[in-house]
Amino acid sequence: MTSHTPEPLALDLPPALAPLEALATNLWWTWSLHRPELEGVFKRLDAATWERSHSAVAVLRAASPAALKALAGDHGTVARLAAIAAEQAAYLARTDTWFARHFPDQSDRCIAYLSAEFGLHESLPIYCGGLGVLAGDHLKAASDLGVPLVGIGLLYRHGYFEQRITASGGQQEVYPDHDFGQMPMRRVIDEDGDPLVVDVPVGSRLVRAEVWLVMVGRNRLYLLNSDIDGATERDCAICGQLYGTERPNRLEQEELLGLGAIHLTHRLGLRPHVWHMNEGHSAFQTLGRIRRRMVLEHDSYEEALRVVAARSVFTTHTPVAAGNEAFDVELVKREITSYCQAAGIDVEKFIDLGRQKNPESESGEELSLTVLALRLAARANGVSRLHARVSREMWSHVFPGVEIEDVPIGAVTNGVHSQSWMAPEMAELFARHLGPEWSERLTSREWWDEVRTLPAEEVWRIHGRLKERLVKFIAAREALRCAREGCVPQADFDPNVLTIGFARRFAPYKRANLIFRDLARLKRILCNADRPVQLVFAGKAYPTDTTGKGIVAEIGGHMQDPELARRVVLLENYDIEVGRHLVQGVDVWLNNPRRPLEASGTSGQKVPLNGGINLSVLDGWWPEAYDGQNGWAIGDERERADAEVQDQADADSLYSLLENEVVPEFYERDANGVPTRWLARMIASMGSVVGPFSAARMVADYTTDYYMPTVAAAHDTTRG
Ligand SMILES: *Cc1c(COP(=O)(O)O)cnc(C)c1O
Numbered sequence: 001m002t003s004h005t006p007e008p009l010a011l012d013l014p015p016a017l018a019p020l021e022a023l024a025t026n027l028w029w030t031w032s033l034h035r036p037e038l039e040g041v042f043k044r045l046d047a048a049t050w051e052r053s054h055s056a057v058a059v060l061r062a063a064s065p066a067a068l069k070a071l072a073g074d075h076g077t078v079a080r081l082a083a084i085a086a087e088q089a090a091y092l093a094r095t096d097t098w099f100a101r102h103f104p105d106q107s108d109r110c111i112a113y114l115s116a117e118f119g120l121h122e123s124l125p126i127y128c129g130g131l132g133v134l135a136g137d138h139l140k141a142a143s144d145l146g147v148p149l150v151g152i153g154l155l156y157r158h159g160y161f162e163q164r165i166t167a168s169g170g171q172q173e174v175y176p177d178h179d180f181g182q183m184p185m186r187r188v189i190d191e192d193g194d195p196l197v198v199d200v201p202v203g204s205r206l207v208r209a210e211v212w213l214v215m216v217g218r219n220r221l222y223l224l225n226s227d228i229d230g231a232t233e234r235d236c237a238i239c240g241q242l243y244g245t246e247r248p249n250r251l252e253q254e255e256l257l258g259l260g261a262i263h264l265t266h267r268l269g270l271r272p273h274v275w276h277m278n279e280g281h282s283a284f285q286t287l288g289r290i291r292r293r294m295v296l297e298h299d300s301y302e303e304a305l306r307v308v309a310a311r312s313v314f315t316t317h318t319p320v321a322a323g324n325e326a327f328d329v330e331l332v333k334r335e336i337t338s339y340c341q342a343a344g345i346d347v348e349k350f351i352d353l354g355r356q357k358n359p360e361s362e363s364g365e366e367l368s369l370t371v372l373a374l375r376l377a378a379r380a381n382g383v384s385r386l387h388a389r390v391s392r393e394m395w396s397h398v399f400p401g402v403e404i405e406d407v408p409i410g411a412v413t414n415g416v417h418s419q420s421w422m423a424p425e426m427a428e429l430f431a432r433h434l435g436p437e438w439s440e441r442l443t444s445r446e447w448w449d450e451v452r453t454l455p456a457e458e459v460w461r462i463h464g465r466l467k468e469r470l471v472k473f474i475a476a477r478e479a480l481r482c483a484r485e486g487c488v489p490q491a492d493f494d495p496n497v498l499t500i501g502f503a504r505r506f507a508p509y510k511r512a513n514l515i516f517r518d519l520a521r522l523k524r525i526l527c528n529a530d531r532p533v534q535l536v537f538a539g540k541a542y543p544t545d546t547t548g549k550g551i552v553a554e555i556g557g558h559m560q561d562p563e564l565a566r567r568v569v570l571l572e573n574y575d576i577e578v579g580r581h582l583v584q585g586v587d588v589w590l591n592n593p594r595r596p597l598e599a600s601g602t603s604g605q606k607v608p609l610n611g612g613i614n615l616s617v618l619d620g621w622w623p624e625a626y627d628g629q630n631g632w633a634i635g636d637e638r639e640r641a642d643a644e645v646q647d648q649a650d651a652d653s654l655y656s657l658l659e660n661e662v663v664p665e666f667y668e669r670d671a672n673g674v675p676t677r678w679l680a681r682m683i684a685s686m687g688s689v690v691g692p693f694s695a696a697r698m699v700a701d702y703t704t705d706y707y708m709p710t711v712a713a714a715h716d717t718t719r720g
Contacts, residue, residue, distance in 0.1 A: 004196055004268055006186035006213045011060050014072035019085030024056035026215040027184060028091060030121050031140060031419040033427055034084045041081070045071060054577065055123035058182040092218055097146025098443060098700065103708060111149045111707050112272035113138065114261050114282035116253070117160075117242055118153050118221060122577040124183050124214065125159035126223070128242055128540075129505040130602055131317055133576065134383075135278050136216075137417035137602075138702075141695035143217030144439065147703050150270060151221035152261045152282075154253065155180060155212055160242045163540045165572040167485040169556020173543050175241065180225065185214040188222070198224065198267050200260040202252050204338040207235050209260060222268070224260045245544050251327050251335055254369070258284025259339075262292060274710045276313040276702075277377065280325045280369030286312065286376040287336065287350065291343040301345060305376070310714040313706050314377035316370055316409070318599045319390050320509060326366040329355065374398050374409075378713070379706050381410040383600040384621045390596050412705070413621050414600040415698035418442060418690065421606040423584040425462045429454065443700045448691030456679040459686070463587075463611035468495040470585025474536060477571055477578075490565035493534050497567075498666045500615070501586035501607075503538035503574050506548040509597040512539060513551050515590070516558060517651040525658050526567045531667045533658070534567045538574035538582065579603065584610040588662060591616035592650060595639055608689040611682050615662060617650060621693060630684040632657050 009021060020041075023029050029038050042050045042059045049055075049062040071077060100107060117132030118124070120139065127133060135151070142149040158175040166172055180187075188196040188211040199206040207226050214221040227236040237244070238252045262285055265272060277283060286308050293304035317323065329351055340347040354372030357365055374380055374395055382388035388411035396404050419427065419439050430438045433454055434447070441447040471493045478489040493499070504510050515522060515535070526533045537555050541548030555570045571578055583589070583606035591604050591614065601620040607613070614631035616622045626633050635653045640646040665677050691697065 004188050004190060007189045007195075009057065009060065009186065012065075013060070014068055016072040016078045017068060017081070019081045020056075020060060022085050023081070023088060024060050024184065025186060026088065026092075026217065027120055027140075028088050028143075028215075028217045029056070029084070031417065032084070032087070033419075033424060033431070034087075036424050037080065038084065041071070041077065053123055053182055054121070055182055055184050057184045058123070061182065094146070098144075098440075098696075099146035099148070099703065102704070106708070106711070107146075107148060109148050109274075109707075109711055110270055110272045111147065111274040111276060112261065112265060112270070113142075113149050113151050113276045113278060114257065114285060115151070115153050115278035116257060116281035118151060118214075119576055120214065120216060120221075121184065122575050124185070125178065125575070126153065126156055126242060127576075128160040130600075131279055133579075134317075134414055134602055137415070137420065137695040138278070138699060139216040139219055139221060140417040140420060141415075141699040143219045145443070145696060145699055145703070146218065147699055147707070149219050150265075150272070151214075151216070151219065152257075152264060153221065153223050154239055154242075154257055154260075155223040155225040155227075156239055156242045157227045157236070158241045161540070161543060163573045164484075165481060165552070165556055165570055167482075167487040168553075169559055169570065170553040171541055171549050171556075180212060185212045185223070187211070188213050195228075196267070197228075198260060198263045200224070200226075200256055200263050201339050202235075202238070202255045202259070203335045207231075207238065207252075207256060209239075209256065211264060222264060224256060224264060226256060243542070247327065248331060250325075251331060254281050254325070255284050255335060258282045258286075259288040261285050262288030266292075273311065273714070274313060274707050275311055276315070276707070277373050278315055279317045279323075280314075280373045283314075283325075283354075283369040283373040283376070284336075286372065287339070287345075290350075291339065291345060294343045294345065301349070307714075309376050309378050311710060312373075312377035312379075313702075313710060314373040314380040315412070316374070316380065316382055316391055316395075316599075318597075319387065319394055320507070320597055325369040326354075326356070326358065326361075327369075328361045328363055329365040329367055330363045332367045371395070371398050379410070379710060380408060381412045381706065383411075384413045384624065385411045386596055386623055387411070387599040387620065390599075410705070412698060412701045413624060413693070414602050414605070415693045415695040416602050416605045416609075417695040418609055421580065421583055422609040423462070423466050425465060426459075426584075426610050429458060429462060439696075442691060442694045442696035445691070449687065451690050452683055452687035454683060454686065456683050457674060459611045459682060460674065460679055463682075464495065466584045466610055467499060467587070470499070470536075470581050471495045473581045473585075474569055474571065478569060481572055490559060491534075491569040492566040493536075493569070494532075498531070498533045498588070498663060499536065499586050500533060500588045500590050501536050501582045501612075502590045503536075503571075503579060503582050504591075504601075504603055506539040506541040506551050507545070508547045508551065509594045510539075511592050511594060511647065511650075512537060513554050514592045514647060514651050515654060516554065517647065518655065521655050523563050525655070525663065527563055528663075531663050532567065533663060534569075536569050536571060536582065536586065538571040538578050540574055579606070583607050583612065586612050587666065588613050588615050590654075591619075591622070592634055592654060593617055593619050594643065594646060595619040595635075595637075605689060605693040608685040611686065613681055613685045614689075615654075615657065625688055625693065627684070627688060629681065630688045631681070632661060 045063040115135040119127030119133035120136035164172040209224040293299040382391040392407035589607040598620040
């Protein structure tokens with residue numbers, strides 16, 4: 001299909017360690033059962049590099065000849081590495097996948113999946129939050145199921161940002177310069193062995209972008225990077241910061257993503273049958289394809305629109321205005337007019353597809369990428385049933401004359417990649433009780449119920465160990481932070497104490513500070529001598545979001561309160577690693593967004609994989625899962641017009657639940673010290689969440705209900 005290959009790492013490994021290169025250059029190992037063992041090997045090779053980067057490639061590059069020689073002489077480990085590499089090779093070579101069974105003879109299909117962020121592993125910091133982690137989990141599950149998907153995104157020099165919590169508890173942003181050569185990926189080279197360069201029209205210039213390849217199991221993720229040798233400062237800035245704060249820069253990022261995807265696939269010889277836009281950031285890909293159809297196939301504009309729409313899928317991820325990308329029409333015109341003119345596209349007509357009024361924007365009009373994508377994708381969906389309903393209402397004006405319930409926005413509820421978020425000890429228990437191939441059965445409804453047969457007391461014991469690990473992690477992270485900031489760690493977490501976690505972006509609608517509304521009441525709950533509770537928080541606020549940063553500072557301030565200091569901690573720099581520790585170790589996961597603004601939420605789906613239980617507002621995915629036995633629902637399904645009234649009602653409900661149900665149930669023990677009622681809830685939580693809210697189920701739904709119907713319906717149209 002293509003002669004373009006990844007650049008070799010050019011390592012000087014002893015032959016016995018050759019399997020390490022195959023393992024390091026594919027993220028498969030990060031979700032395999034051998035993860036702890038391999039992490040041990042990487043640590044042995046170069047502990048400092050491992051601690052700093054968590055990147056297998058960085059470790060292999062940095063390892064000293066002496067360390068490599070010592071490892072190569074350890075025959076036991078060498079044999080293990082060969083066996084694990086063989087297992088990886090067998091995974092990659094499998095042909096009897098879910099996709100092959102359900103869609104025989106369709107393996108040559110190609111689904112392009114476009115996203116501004118991908119959250120795959122902490123060593124690849126090109127994600128901000130839930131949207132990116134979801135995209136990462138989507139790629140991993142697609143690989144497991146054998147769905148032929150290619151991811152396309154951007155590579156950012158500074159990533160999103162690194163968050164520091166200062167001595168006084170406020171957020172400070174740090175923008176490190178990432179060295180791409182240290183990340184678990186390789187640059188793509190051309191026929192001559194030089195870096196492959198794609199020229200992407202941005203505004204009226206061509207931006208040169210190199211291409212990096214991340215192997216995600218069987219599937220590929222290509223990342224464009226314009227921050228290359230010889231590039232102008234402005235071109236470099238396009239790949240500077242994820243979700244750059246300057247509007248012209250952000251628009252250029254989205255041109256590079258959308259139009260770049262078209263030029264990239266063409267250059268690689270890929271001809272996608274389906275183009276999936278994960279949120280509106282990549283919506284300019286439609287313009288690129290329209291232009292291609294008109295120039296290469298001599299389609300009329302209308303014909304090109306039809307062909308492009310027939311092969312497009314669009315997922316909208318949020319009803320929050322700031323999450324629905326829109327640009328001032330004048331800015332857009334300055335950027336895309338020459339691109340449109342070259343193909344005879346009437347730029348005003350194209351902008352009409354997503355034009356909306358906005359008195360606050362400079363020209364009074366803006367181009368909404370969500371509206372554009374809705375009009376140019378034959379299939380669209382929201383990310384939970386509630387969110388789809390809210391979206392149909394919110395975007396009904398895009399479909400005049402259509403009844404609200406008939407607005408063509410379906411629902412595919414998000415899910416999480418089980419093997420990535422489940423602790424190895426729990427995965428081992430699953431293997432022992434439900435069969436070593438349990439992760440192959442995530443799409444099977446019969447298997448979902450089998451989860452309820454797990455031995456509760458054993459789950460409890462394992463969860464206890466995970467909690468101890470979390471408590472140590474918190475102490476270690478706080479020690480590092482306080483050493484840097486010159487303060488004294490205050491938190492004194494105890495693995496026997498009921499532990500509640502809250503971690504997500506500190507967007508104001510998520511109300512991280514809701515639980516602090518009545519401080520006296522909260523103190524009575526946390527500081528009860530017999531039945532104490534400890535709270536762990538983590539999350540970044542967008543750099544220009546002063547309200548969000550105020551919430552960080554407020555919680556950071558509570559860390560200094562003499563009564564709360566022992567029992568409240570705000571961990572800095574929430575990322576996939578911090579997230580993994582939290583979702584594996586907490587007893588309860590707190591989620592209290594202002595309904596219905598949390599389109600789905602996924603962090604709560606990671607917790608039951610490890611024996612944790614959800615305490616959540618009935619928003620996003622939770623109304624589909626909550627059954628009265630498997631967790632708790634904060635508040636009711638009423639939405640009050642007055643935010644203050646809503647906040648007070650939800651806070652009251654939260655306190656009552658903690659006082660009357662959560663805390664008593666946790667501390668109620670039988671003669672053997674086992675919390676029987678708690679365990680029943682824990683097993684109900686696992687049984688009702690692990691299967692139905694897995695990324696395997698989600699990707700199977702996308703494939704069956706969106707991708708393959710798109711392939712079939714677009715059969716009569718030439719590929720565009
Ligand atoms: C899962 C995850 C999220 C998503 O959290 P929500 O509950 O959807 O807000 C965000 N960030 C990280 C690092 C995650 O692992």
